[in-house]
Amino acid sequence: MAPLIPSSQPWVEKYRPKQVKDVAHQEEVIRVLTNTLETANCPHMLFYGPPGTGKTTTALAIAHQLFGPELYKSRVLELNASDDRGINVVRTKIKDFAAVAVGSGNRQSGYPCPPFKIIILDEADSMTEDAQNALRRTMETYSKVTRFFFICNYISRIIEPLASRCAKFRFKPLPEEVMSSRILHICNEEGLNLDREALSTLNSISEGDLRRAITYLQSTARLYGSSLSSKDLISISGVIPQDTVQTLFAACKSGEFDAANKEAGNVIAEGYPVSQMLYRLLEVIVSSDDISDLQKARICKRLAEADKCLIDGADEYLQLMDVVSHTMRALCDMPQDMKFH
Numbered sequence: 001m002a003p004l005i006p007s008s009q010p011w012v013e014k015y016r017p018k019q020v021k022d023v024a025h026q027e028e029v030i031r032v033l034t035n036t037l038e039t040a041n042c043p044h045m046l047f048y049g050p051p052g053t054g055k056t057t058t059a060l061a062i063a064h065q066l067f068g069p070e071l072y073k074s075r076v077l078e079l080n081a082s083d084d085r086g087i088n089v090v091r092t093k094i095k096d097f098a099a100v101a102v103g104s105g106n107r108q109s110g111y112p113c114p115p116f117k118i119i120i121l122d123e124a125d126s127m128t129e130d131a132q133n134a135l136r137r138t139m140e141t142y143s144k145v146t147r148f149f150f151i152c153n154y155i156s157r158i159i160e161p162l163a164s165r166c167a168k169f170r171f172k173p174l175p176e177e178v179m180s181s182r183i184l185h186i187c188n189e190e191g192l193n194l195d196r197e198a199l200s201t202l203n204s205i206s207e208g209d210l211r212r213a214i215t216y217l218q219s220t221a222r223l224y225g226s227s228l229s230s231k232d233l234i235s236i237s238g239v240i241p242q243d244t245v246q247t248l249f250a251a252c253k254s255g256e257f258d259a260a261n262k263e264a265g266n267v268i269a270e271g272y273p274v275s276q277m278l279y280r281l282l283e284v285i286v287s288s289d290d291i292s293d294l295q296k297a298r299i300c301k302r303l304a305e306a307d308k309c310l311i312d313g314a315d316e317y318l319q320l321m322d323v324v325s326h327t328m329r330a331l332c333d334m335p336q337d338m339k340f341h
């Protein structure tokens with residue numbers, strides 16, 4: 001009897017769409033690639049956008065659909081940040097692969113098998129500028145037999161001459177409906193029970209990143225079993241609970257220093273990252289209707305300064321206290337600058 005596939009396989013891999021048409025919400029690129037499947041013709045491609053939106057998935061799916069399992073090994077070269085992609089690799093491995101001539105492939109296999117190879121450079125924004133420059137000639141010289149797929153999060157880190165040789169596609173963060181339907185599909189397959197509140201929590205903590213949502217879902221299921229609540233998800237994800245943010249904000253509003261100090265101390269004692277707290281406070285403050293624009297501006301300015309200080313390595317508690325006291329003074333219309341006589 002064939003052994004059962006172990007269920008420990010990460011769900012992000014298990015539920016990675018195998019076909020381009022199953023990639024959700026990225027219509028433009030899907031349309032172009034569907035066309036490629038019909039005409040067996042495609043330009044160099046550049047996929048960019050935030051994490052977990054389907055870039056790697058789309059590139060792997062089109063490569064598999066074009067060549068099928070047999071030809072895949074000889075026709076596709078996949079390189080990501082874990083492979084060395086410095087200038088030497090561009091001059092040797094990539095160039096050698098790009099230069100190999102290709103036959104027309106076996107069309108009887110049922111795959112289009114176009115007469116070119118594909119080189120997928122995932123996380124291309126981590127390639128050095130020299131390495132990117134070295135690719136320019138290679139791309140042109142072998143464009144008859146090779147197509148490049150660049151994938152990155154930050155398009156500004158791809159040098160312009162490379163970007164301008166490619167058809168560019170921006171992958172958008174996934175909206176709530178799309179995330180929800182993928183998550184519910186997985187819950188269904190895995191026999192999980194997720195109520196509406198938990199689903200909306202999962203959506204908000206993963207911020208359009210479906211990979212993050214699926215990873216939280218799997219970790220929570222592993223720890224809490226098949227019935228998951230909003231609280232379980234929050235405890236796994238390490239996000240600061242909304243109550244904690246609201247309590248700190250209320251303490252600032254009360255104008256009582258001791259109360260605010262106590263809440264700030266709690267945040268530190270719970271081990272929540274202060275930089276995340278600053279973002280969460282920002283959300284609360286910006287969306288509050290009962291704070292004037294001037295008060296908001298004062299607080300936001302201080303939040304930005306504290307964020308910079310934290311990046312520079314300042315003490316978390318002191319920065320949080322500084323933000324708290326500024327917020328309190330702004331909210332209670334106390335003078336912003338202390339005067340010492």
Ligand SMILES: Nc1ncnc2c1ncn2[C@@H]1O[C@H](COP(=O)(O)OP(=O)(O)OP(=O)(O)O)[C@@H](O)[C@H]1O
Pocket residue numbers: 011012013015016017022023024025026049050051052053054055056057058152153171174182210211214
């Ligand atoms: N548009 C989408 N449609 C369906 N599933 C998706 C989509 N985007 C992401 N996923 C799911 O999320 C997982 C991660 O997606 P993928 O690896 O393609 O992200 P990525 O865009 O390459 O992110 P990164 O920039 O972090 O590399 C996939 O396994 C898949 O299950």
Ligand SMILES: [Mg+2]
Pocket residue numbers: 055056057122151
């Ligand atoms: Mg990726």
